[in-house]
Amino acid sequence: MIKTFSIGGIHPDKHKITAHNPIIDAGLPEYVYIPIKQHIGTPAKILVKQGDKVKVGTLLADSDGIVSADIHSSVSGEVVKIDNIPDAFGYDEKMIVIKVEGDEFEASIDTSSDIVKDIPFSVDEIIQKIRESGIVGMGGAGFPTPVKTTIPEGKKVDFLIVNGIECEPWLTADDRLMIEKAEEIVVGAKILNKILGIQNAIVAIDENKPEAIEVVRNITRRYVGVNVCECQTKYPQGGEKQLISAITGREVPSGKLPIDVGCVVQNVGTVFAVYEAVLKNKPLFERIVTVSGDDCAQPQNFRVRLGTPASFLIDKCGGLTQKTAEVIFGGPMMGHTVINLQAPITKLTSGVLLLSEKETHRPDMMDCIRCGKCVDACPIGLRPFLIGVYTRNNMIDELKDIHTMDCIECGSCAYICPARIPLLDYCKLGKIEIRKKQKG
Amino acid sequence: MDIIVSDIIALGIIAFLSALILYFVSQKFHVEENPKVEEIEQILPGANCGACGKAGCYNFAEACAKANAKSFKTLYCPVGGASTMKKVADALGFKAEVKEETVAVLKCNGTCENAPAKIFYDAPVSCRLAHQISVGQTGCPDGCLRLGDCVSVCKFGALSIHPQTGIPVVDENKCTSCGACVKMCPRGLFEIRPKGKNGQRVYVACSNKQKGAVARKNCKVACIGCMKCAKICTQIKVENNLSYIPVSVDAEEFGSELVKNCPTGAIVMTEAKKEKGHD
Numbered sequence: 001m002i003k004t005f006s007i008g009g010i011h012p013d014k015h016k017i018t019a020h021n022p023i024i025d026a027g028l029p030e031y032v033y034i035p036i037k038q039h040i041g042t043p044a045k046i047l048v049k050q051g052d053k054v055k056v057g058t059l060l061a062d063s064d065g066i067v068s069a070d071i072h073s074s075v076s077g078e079v080v081k082i083d084n085i086p087d088a089f090g091y092d093e094k095m096i097v098i099k100v101e102g103d104e105f106e107a108s109i110d111t112s113s114d115i116v117k118d119i120p121f122s123v124d125e126i127i128q129k130i131r132e133s134g135i136v137g138m139g140g141a142g143f144p145t146p147v148k149t150t151i152p153e154g155k156k157v158d159f160l161i162v163n164g165i166e167c168e169p170w171l172t173a174d175d176r177l178m179i180e181k182a183e184e185i186v187v188g189a190k191i192l193n194k195i196l197g198i199q200n201a202i203v204a205i206d207e208n209k210p211e212a213i214e215v216v217r218n219i220t221r222r223y224v225g226v227n228v229c230e231c232q233t234k235y236p237q238g239g240e241k242q243l244i245s246a247i248t249g250r251e252v253p254s255g256k257l258p259i260d261v262g263c264v265v266q267n268v269g270t271v272f273a274v275y276e277a278v279l280k281n282k283p284l285f286e287r288i289v290t291v292s293g294d295d296c297a298q299p300q301n302f303r304v305r306l307g308t309p310a311s312f313l314i315d316k317c318g319g320l321t322q323k324t325a326e327v328i329f330g331g332p333m334m335g336h337t338v339i340n341l342q343a344p345i346t347k348l349t350s351g352v353l354l355l356s357e358k359e360t361h362r363p364d365m366m367d368c369i370r371c372g373k374c375v376d377a378c379p380i381g382l383r384p385f386l387i388g389v390y391t392r393n394n395m396i397d398e399l400k401d402i403h404t405m406d407c408i409e410c411g412s413c414a415y416i417c418p419a420r421i422p423l424l425d426y427c428k429l430g431k432i433e434i435r436k437k438q439k440g
Numbered sequence: 441m442d443i444i445v446s447d448i449i450a451l452g453i454i455a456f457l458s459a460l461i462l463y464f465v466s467q468k469f470h471v472e473e474n475p476k477v478e479e480i481e482q483i484l485p486g487a488n489c490g491a492c493g494k495a496g497c498y499n500f501a502e503a504c505a506k507a508n509a510k511s512f513k514t515l516y517c518p519v520g521g522a523s524t525m526k527k528v529a530d531a532l533g534f535k536a537e538v539k540e541e542t543v544a545v546l547k548c549n550g551t552c553e554n555a556p557a558k559i560f561y562d563a564p565v566s567c568r569l570a571h572q573i574s575v576g577q578t579g580c581p582d583g584c585l586r587l588g589d590c591v592s593v594c595k596f597g598a599l600s601i602h603p604q605t606g607i608p609v610v611d612e613n614k615c616t617s618c619g620a621c622v623k624m625c626p627r628g629l630f631e632i633r634p635k636g637k638n639g640q641r642v643y644v645a646c647s648n649k650q651k652g653a654v655a656r657k658n659c660k661v662a663c664i665g666c667m668k669c670a671k672i673c674t675q676i677k678v679e680n681n682l683s684y685i686p687v688s689v690d691a692e693e694f695g696s697e698l699v700k701n702c703p704t705g706a707i708v709m710t711e712a713k714k715e716k717g718h719d
């Protein structure tokens with residue numbers, strides 16, 4: 001049976017135009033800009049200084065505290081600057097700038113393409129390796145993976161779900177990764193099985209990726225303890241809580257974490273990174289990025305070194321045109337508008353989209369006609385129209401009462417609204433106001 | 441006839457007993473209310489804005505009525521200002537503290553002309569959201585976003601977005617310095633400052649903390665932290681590439697010199713007792 005989550009959801013146009021383009025190497029830019037904060041939590045502590053020579057995989061910054069992640073060099077060359085440089089949104093952020101010279105790897109990294117299948121390490125050794133590789137959740141949230149795989153006392157894991165849904169339109173990075181690196185992902189899932197102390201991992205793939213389903217299913221036949229689960233194509237199926245609901249039928253209560261219902265969800269990109277870190281000694285210094293959009297001349301899936309400026313990728317795909325209205329990091333539903341094209345690709349950038357006016361235009365807002373479409377579409381079961389009203393009137397206590405904080409900001413309500421009310425903006429604003437009030 | 445008489449007697453007894461109960465209850469649960477509270481509340485503006493630190497005007501009136509001569513000095517209604525506080529003091533028989541009148545000033549002069557918009561996209565509904573999304577259309581990470589959250593929060597209609605400059609203008613006569621805009625602005629661009637002698641006040645109309653060259657790229661009138669002002673008046677502090685003129689700096693004494701010597705024009709002085717430009 002094809003599974004899906006219980007309430008809400010929408011069906012945006014898929015636009016998966018790059019689904020058949022194999023992953024190609026993006027090549028090396030002249031300079032890379034590596035932010036020291038590419039994750040949720042505290043920024044990493046810088047270990048290098050100006051003038052240092054680094055190799056691919058050299059540790060540049062050490063994690064500071066538990067909720068933090070190591071940062072490694074993605075190229076070999078010389079550190080030319082450590083300074084505040086504007087990020088994708090124009091705000092200054094501390095970055096390490098490296099001038100690329102050659103392409104020399106650290107000796108410990110296994111660069112061969114052989115697939116290692118044995119896991120000779122103990123649980124502690126594996127977690128240590130994941131921590132030292134700076135792996136974070138690569139679906140977009142950027143939560144450090146070692147924290148997520150360390151189970152708090154008294155909690156039990158029943159399910160490991162490997163998230164291969166990729167429900168955002170345009171993006172195909174995870175899809176291609178599953179097709180080309182299926183075996184690595186399956187071994188990665190086995191590694192996570194071992195850490196979490198469970199027997200069975202479920203790879204969730206939605207039905208609009210028939211090739212990926214077939215490839216991964218064929219491989220799982222040869223491995224015990226990893227299964228494929230086909231899911232219905234619906235947005236936001238790839239949301240952590242939605243995926244848990246679809247596969248296990250369990251609902252994560254308001255304000256709780258997936259671990260509270262015995263589930264751990266990891267993106268396929270993360271699982272692949274875990275495989276490479278544990279069995280290939282390769283820290284996280286590259287990722288798959290889809291460059292696409294209706295205004296992109298040659299859409300591609302790239303393997304990109306972290307820190308590569310977005311403009312480098314855009315130029316490889318034919319560059320910007322007069323019609324390009326907006327460049328987005330991530331998917332069109334939950335991604336962020338980029339205002340600085342020199343901004344680097346980070347651990348969290350799953351796509352770079354070049355969209356025209358037609359796709360990004362915000363039509364004029366009309367009055368709410370109380371049709372209830374937003375309520376039907378909300379995957380959490382909130383009442384977005386009411387959140388809109390309360391936010392406009394600054395009724396913060398009421399906003400809290402209707403569980404605005406549970407909003408996952410998927411944008412389904414704003415997408416479906418026939419009156420074109422920017423409901424997502426109101427939800428986000430409502431959350432900002434509630435947090436402000438809680439701080440006092 | 442009998443029925444009528446018995447009814448009257450029965451109802452009369454009930455009425456008498458009820459009256460007795462009501463009398464004793466009202467004696468027992470009598471609430472001593474200070475008549476001054478109502479009197480003071482009448483004097484107050486009644487905006488319930490909370491600028492005084494109390495929940496509303498009634499609570500402020502209560503606090504005033506309870507206060508003694510010493511603690512009364514800590515109470516101040518910024519909306520009503522000195523005149524209202526004088527009336528309140530008179531009603532209570534205290535001496536009113538004379539406080540300087542204050543007004544909100546905008547520490548940004550990123551007008552459409554000074555800081556032209558470089559980044560175009562359909563703006564979200566509010567400054568607070570735009571601040572989270574990106575630096576905004578001018579490219580300045582600390583500048584005005586021009587979306588008017590401050591205008592919507594002002595209860596006194598003292599703020600409006602100027603159609604030409606695009607940034608908010610404070611109507612000095614209407615501003616009660618309640619501080620709502622200070623709390624609302626996601627970039628903290630408003631400051632409550634004394635109106636100054638003859639309405640003359642001098643301040644830095646910039647909040648940008650970037651290095652000079654970067655700041656100037658986005659805005660002609662950005663403070664570049666050149667320290668020239670700090671040499672003219674030692675009270676002025678320059679931190680994080682941004683100058684701050686303390687309220688104690690006398691506008692009459694230093695004002696014109698500071699404005700003249702500021703290389704970018706970030707320092708602004710209001711004209712004496714006349715309608716002035718943007719502040």
